[in-house]
Amino acid sequence: MELKISIARKALRNASGQTRVVLHDVVFSLRQGEICALLGPSGCGKTTLLRIISGLDSDFEGRVLLPSPHKIGMVFQEPRLLPWRSVAENLRLVGASSENDLADIAAALHLSKHLDHFPGELSLGLARRVAIARAFAVKPDLLLLDEPFVSLDAALAACLGRELLALVLKRKATTLIVTHDVDEAISLAGRVIILSAAPGRLIADLTIETPRGALTAARAAKMKDAILSAMANPSS
Amino acid sequence: MLVLLWQLGSRIAATGTLPAPLAVLSVVGAEARTGVLFVNLAITLARVAASFVLAMVLGTALGVAMGRNKTVDRLCDPLLIVLLNLPALVVIVLAYIWVGLNEAAAIAAVVLNKLPNTAVTLREGTRALDKNLDEMARVFSLPFGTKVRHVVLPQLAPYFAAAMRSGLSLVWKIVLVVELLGRSNGVGFEIGIAFQLFDVTRLLAYALPFVGLMLVIETLIVQPVEQHVSRWRPPHGA
Numbered sequence A: 001m002e003l004k005i006s007i008a009r010k011a012l013r014n015a016s017g018q019t020r021v022v023l024h025d026v027v028f029s030l031r032q033g034e035i036c037a038l039l040g041p042s043g044c045g046k047t048t049l050l051r052i053i054s055g056l057d058s059d060f061e062g063r064v065l066l067p068s069p070h071k072i073g074m075v076f077q078e079p080r081l082l083p084w085r086s087v088a089e090n091l092r093l094v095g096a097s098s099e100n101d102l103a104d105i106a107a108a109l110h111l112s113k114h115l116d117h118f119p120g121e122l123s124l125g126l127a128r129r130v131a132i133a134r135a136f137a138v139k140p141d142l143l144l145l146d147e148p149f150v151s152l153d154a155a156l157a158a159c160l161g162r163e164l165l166a167l168v169l170k171r172k173a174t175t176l177i178v179t180h181d182v183d184e185a186i187s188l189a190g191r192v193i194i195l196s197a198a199p200g201r202l203i204a205d206l207t208i209e210t211p212r213g214a215l216t217a218a219r220a221a222k223m224k225d226a227i228l229s230a231m232a233n234p235s236s
Numbered sequence B: 001m002l003v004l005l006w007q008l009g010s011r012i013a014a015t016g017t018l019p020a021p022l023a024v025l026s027v028v029g030a031e032a033r034t035g036v037l038f039v040n041l042a043i044t045l046a047r048v049a050a051s052f053v054l055a056m057v058l059g060t061a062l063g064v065a066m067g068r069n070k071t072v073d074r075l076c077d078p079l080l081i082v083l084l085n086l087p088a089l090v091v092i093v094l095a096y097i098w099v100g101l102n103e104a105a106a107i108a109a110v111v112l113n114k115l116p117n118t119a120v121t122l123r124e125g126t127r128a129l130d131k132n133l134d135e136m137a138r139v140f141s142l143p144f145g146t147k148v149r150h151v152v153l154p155q156l157a158p159y160f161a162a163a164m165r166s167g168l169s170l171v172w173k174i175v176l177v178v179e180l181l182g183r184s185n186g187v188g189f190e191i192g193i194a195f196q197l198f199d200v201t202r203l204l205a206y207a208l209p210f211v212g213l214m215l216v217i218e219t220l221i222v223q224p225v226e227q228h229v230s231r232w233r234p235p236h237g238a
């Protein structure tokens, strides 16, 4: 699914009534099936951008174009599971239609043993995996992931990253994934978009030409340098 | 233990003010044999049930509407405050005067006494609904019915249970007063007769079985329902 984003300005009002610009001049579009990483310092408006794209926040200047109909799968920064429903029911409710799908997704995310548990009985890392599973379960054509692998150990994060890639490639879902981890961004995404410190502005839009998997250590290191230097000199 | 104290008290107290347990029991037996006791219990129970259900349904609807919509809240809030502070007796007498000495007035009076409390509790519950989960339901475009059943109702259930719990005892206490003032049957009416005759034995013979019945309903229905709605909570609270 193709995604066109052009946000001229997004302001938020804080508790004391002042408005503050959190995003301005964020313009980019994603091709169908493209995996894009969104990087930027804390508080620069990444979550706000995902909320705008998902339609939760429509109070901004600019426009977001999504073809309709579309199905969004989202992983919020917090798991946001229904505490009164078991893991399996949490997955079923959003639309994991067949039990086969459910079992597949649970297996892919190493959740099979936990399907009968309630969210209150899970560790944070497990709950995050359930949230990822839920986003996959809806068979999305647009996947929005807000720091999905944070608080998971490195090995598991890498493993889930591979699962994510497999699922995205299979479903051709357009994917936007917020992360703080430059290495993770390079290993997962075909494209990296970088926002400046608040108020967030698009400062770099890098495409990783090399096909995934063929990325040599040297090229990955060069890419990392490019990203880090873009983040260090937002003006250039 | 309670019965022993009662027996002791009836010995000390002047005759007529506190009858012995056995005396009360024999009146209960006599009233039960003629069937009058059961008829009166059933009538009162039916009134309790009808007004309880009505007060819960209407109060919940009003409370949810007020919690969701600021305009409705502003319009209905003064009314709620008046109703909350109006003595039950005033509501009952006014209902009988305005509607007439009939069943509808009796039920309406009880409902009006309970409704504000239910509405306030459910309004609180509606305001406390988790915005994050609501957003989750929107992004995943859950159908309305699914959202109500799996996202909203589980959050309102504890408030509903609380309203139910405080509601049942309030309703049956008020039903007795309503019956005393303007009905010609029911436990409250019989207690009124006993009062006129200064017959404490007869009064207790009606009051105690009824209180017992309400306690049984409370433990057999209200408490299990309350436990059922909070079963997903981990046992240690939190």
Ligand SMILES: Nc1ncnc2c1ncn2[C@@H]1O[C@H](COP(=O)(O)OP(=O)(O)OP(=O)(O)O)[C@@H](O)[C@H]1O
Residues within 6 Å of the ligand: A012, A013, A014, A015, A022, A040, A041, A042, A043, A044, A045, A046, A047, A048, A049, A077, A198
């Ligand atoms: N509801 C809100 N009301 C007012 N200001 C807000 C609100 N939510 C976020 N902000 C502000 O908007 C800015 C962007 O927030 P956002 O959550 O999008 O940042 P972020 O890039 O996701 O940060 P992080 O990496 O820490 O998650 C922040 O400065 C934050 O203080």
Ligand SMILES: [Mg+2]
Residues within 6 Å of the ligand: A046, A047, A048, A077, A146
């Ligand atoms: Mg964020």
